[in-house]
Amino acid sequence: MPKSMGMAVAVPATLAVIAVGGAGFGAYMYNERNLALEELARQSALSGSIAALETEVAGLTSQVKAAESQLAERRSHLEAAQAELATVEAEHERLSSELAPMREEIASFDSRRAEAEQGTTKAIEDFKAADARLKELTGREDTLRATVSKLAGEVQDLDRRMEGLRSESGALVAAAQSAARQRTDLQGMVETLAQLLASRSEELVQLERRIGEQDLKVPTEGPAPLAAAAGAGAQAAPEPASEEAPPASDEAEEAGEPDVPTEEVDEPAAQAEEVDASEDAAAAPTDAAPEEAAADEAAEAEDAAPAEAPAEDEPAAETAEAPQPAPAAEVGELRAGTYGIGPLFATFVPDGTFTMRNVELDTSVTGQWEAVNGLLTLSDPEGGSGSSSFPMVCRLVKEAQALKLAVADQGNCPLAGMDITRR
Missing domain, CATH: 1.10.287 (Helix Hairpins)
Incomplete structure (x- = not known):
């Protein structure tokens, strides 16, 4: 009881x-x-x-x-x-x-x-x-x-x-x-x-x-x-x-x-x-x-x-x-290369620049990227539209074998919930 x-x-x-x-x-x-x-x-x-x-x-x-x-x-x-x-x-x-x-x-x-x-x-x-x-x-x-x-x-x-x-x-x-x-x-x-x-x-x-x-x-x-x-x-x-x-x-x-x-x-x-x-x-x-x-x-x-409930x-x-503590989500890691993010193709260059292209709208934007401590930061956009979405700060979360974007504690992340697939 x-x-x-x-x-x-x-x-x-x-x-x-x-x-x-x-x-x-x-x-x-x-x-x-x-x-x-x-x-x-x-x-x-x-x-x-x-x-x-x-x-x-x-x-x-x-x-x-x-x-x-x-x-x-x-x-x-x-x-x-x-x-x-x-x-x-x-x-x-x-x-x-x-x-x-x-x-x-x-x-x-x-x-x-x-x-x-x-x-x-x-x-x-x-x-x-x-x-x-x-x-x-x-x-x-x-x-x-x-x-x-x-x-x-x-x-x-x-x-x-x-x-x-x-x-x-x-x-x-x-x-x-x-x-x-x-x-x-x-x-x-x-x-x-x-x-x-x-x-x-x-x-x-x-x-x-x-x-x-x-x-x-x-x-x-x-x-x-x-x-x-x-x-x-x-x-x-x-x-x-x-x-x-x-x-x-x-x-x-x-x-x-x-x-x-x-x-x-x-x-x-x-x-x-x-x-x-x-x-x-x-x-x-x-x-x-x-x-x-x-x-x-x-x-x-x-x-x-x-009244006679067992003491044991x-x-x-x-x-x-x-309540026992729940295991924290595994932090993902992003390296330089070309990735697919939903309808977007993003190329991250080792020198810190990136190019993101929307294949559906045929638009592209370039800027600076940084992946530190599980946070992906995209800033200084040039070209395209929707510059109000930048700077973009997203958490990198590793689920099973997939890498996903999630909302960070601070910053804007309109791509939250999308998978990142290496091309």
Whole structure:
């Protein structure tokens, strides 16, 4: 009977430790969820910036098109002016060619001046008219030359403006592409964090389910369930208890709790069978604190225990109540080389630099690495995105033949729970 009383005290205490660990893990997962939401908000802000940049690029493109159409119009005016100038020059040459024979004729026909006075007067009048026409054409030519010079200056100014608009448009396009790449990288980071969050949530649900299953096996009623459990325990065979022990040990390992000795595992298994025999009188603890439940059960067990309890059973009960220290996790060791970490390929160089590539998102990042006393530290990232995850500090834990990453006491480790496989 004292032995059953000790187990009734030890099991709620163990469940309390498991519940505290589950609460801490839930708080960590809540923090990870907040980080993922912040990344999503940042992604939304970047999407708005990209939309604004695209709108500005569209406006500049329309300005460039308008400038090009204006340039084409000015060029057409320039070509028309040049054509008119060519016509004037041709007419000037024609008139000059016509004037030269007239002058030669005047010089050669001095002897026939009297006879050709009338013709000379007419020729002089024609000459004057041609000269006036020539002066008019010369003035028009000067005006056209000034217009051509002005149009040429405007064309050069438009060319310069168009080059500036093209360079500005190229810069905006490059900025939009950079923002798009950053948005893609952030989407990849958010997807990775979402996967990690889902994995941690699933682990938390499994842990809570195991805690609930263990709670259902603990009696909370008065002396009657304890007495029934004690009576059933006196007739229990050791074989079923030994068969129940390995699953309990496996559940403790999966929940991240320390291992307990084999005798302590056998005793809760036997007690679980005893409680199943008297399940009509047992109920799961819900609202009571673990310490208060343990104290109440201990008091009830003392009331129900017979006065003639053997003295030699007391050391065994004290041994069952005293928790034994659990073995510490084996510290892993990481050396230079190429490793696979989930969707990542990481190359650690002996000079202290590393290169990490995400094969799914086709992004990479470089930086400094250090593995000392079972802690892997990644810092000084360059390239890629998600630099907010750095510096990254993870514990190296060796489980069986696998090397895993775990959360350290201090620092950020978004890769926690992933295996490290040497390539």
